[in-house]
Amino acid sequence: MNLRLPGILILPVFAQLALADGWTAYNDCVDTTPASTPVNATSFGLGRFYAGDGSSGNLRDFETGSDTGVTVTFTENVSTGNTINWAQDFADYTPGTDAAGIFGGKLNLTGNMSYNDAPGWSLDLTISNLDPNVSYSFAATVHRNGGAGYATRITNWTLNGAESATYACSDGALKISETSAEFSTGDNIGGLVARWTNIRAGADGTFSLRTTHGLGSAQGGIAGADAYRGYAGGLFMLMAQPQDAPLVITSIAYDADLKSATMTWPTRSGRTYAIDASDDLVTWDEVGTTPVIVGDTASFTETNIKAPEGQRFYRVREL
Numbered sequence: 001m002n003l004r005l006p007g008i009l010i011l012p013v014f015a016q017l018a019l020a021d022g023w024t025a026y027n028d029c030v031d032t033t034p035a036s037t038p039v040n041a042t043s044f045g046l047g048r049f050y051a052g053d054g055s056s057g058n059l060r061d062f063e064t065g066s067d068t069g070v071t072v073t074f075t076e077n078v079s080t081g082n083t084i085n086w087a088q089d090f091a092d093y094t095p096g097t098d099a100a101g102i103f104g105g106k107l108n109l110t111g112n113m114s115y116n117d118a119p120g121w122s123l124d125l126t127i128s129n130l131d132p133n134v135s136y137s138f139a140a141t142v143h144r145n146g147g148a149g150y151a152t153r154i155t156n157w158t159l160n161g162a163e164s165a166t167y168a169c170s171d172g173a174l175k176i177s178e179t180s181a182e183f184s185t186g187d188n189i190g191g192l193v194a195r196w197t198n199i200r201a202g203a204d205g206t207f208s209l210r211t212t213h214g215l216g217s218a219q220g221g222i223a224g225a226d227a228y229r230g231y232a233g234g235l236f237m238l239m240a241q242p243q244d245a246p247l248v249i250t251s252i253a254y255d256a257d258l259k260s261a262t263m264t265w266p267t268r269s270g271r272t273y274a275i276d277a278s279d280d281l282v283t284w285d286e287v288g289t290t291p292v293i294v295g296d297t298a299s300f301t302e303t304n305i306k307a308p309e310g311q312r313f314y315r316v317r318e319l
Helices: 098-103
Strands: 004-005 008-010 024-029 058-059 065-075 085-087 113-115 122-128 134-142 154-160 162-167 174-177 178-183 194-201 207-213 235-240 249-253 260-266 271-278 286-291 297-303 314-319
Touching: 004 249, 024 058, 058 085, 058 194, 065 235, 098 235, 113 314, 134 207, 154 162, 154 194, 194 207, 260 314
Parallel strands: none
Antiparallel strands: 004 008, 024 235, 058 065, 065 122, 085 113, 122 207, 134 194, 134 235, 154 178, 154 207, 162 194, 174 178, 249 260, 260 297, 271 286, 271 314
């Protein structure tokens, strides 16, 4: 719809965006009940005594079973002692917790990928073949169910390689940074999860999650954390956030005295945008760019407008 203002014509112009349908994938790293696990869930993981789909493969859309084209790969970084153990300790969800809300009714919480027997171990979950134009949400958890005596067994979760992401870990987690958190996984009765939303992969279409033992208070971690005992994971979820609406200029404000026009449009956090202007819809000139966006809206003002034909057109492009 065109908006006519004194001496100037503003045209909301749709941006060219790669849109994608939303989907959600679930993975049980320690699938102890394969006969009853939903057929569209995967069980990629690793460890001594591991039994599952392997350490790498493609995720499936949990609703339709279709191949998402997104590949996950587990890589253990060994220190000394034993390697990570694929353990089948019983655990269940605490009702009303984040873990129950995300994974309950879909995956069995029993089982964990247990620590390597020395400080310095870590496990990388690399997620690749992502669309850089799509935002993703990721959540993971594990519960050893060892009781209060295991409370010092901490897992540190760190998101790496993402171009941008929004921290959304459970309130009970210790926030180390915007991309790192930790909490007890030896006794995760509170159902805490490590979670990020609005994740944008880099140009290579990849980001990763590293799990390791607690950092220790000297490094900003949880005080009293065990030196090496912690759990490398149990469950994770990846969601391609629905992108079902094109980007469009949603409002225009024209100041006839200042000869300025301010436009606003919905955005994607972590992105930048260019604004083009034209007097004839044939020749377009870039009149400005935005800084990296934090939030879900952006605006731009063009000043000292000179429109020889009494009209002006604008469009917004995602960079």
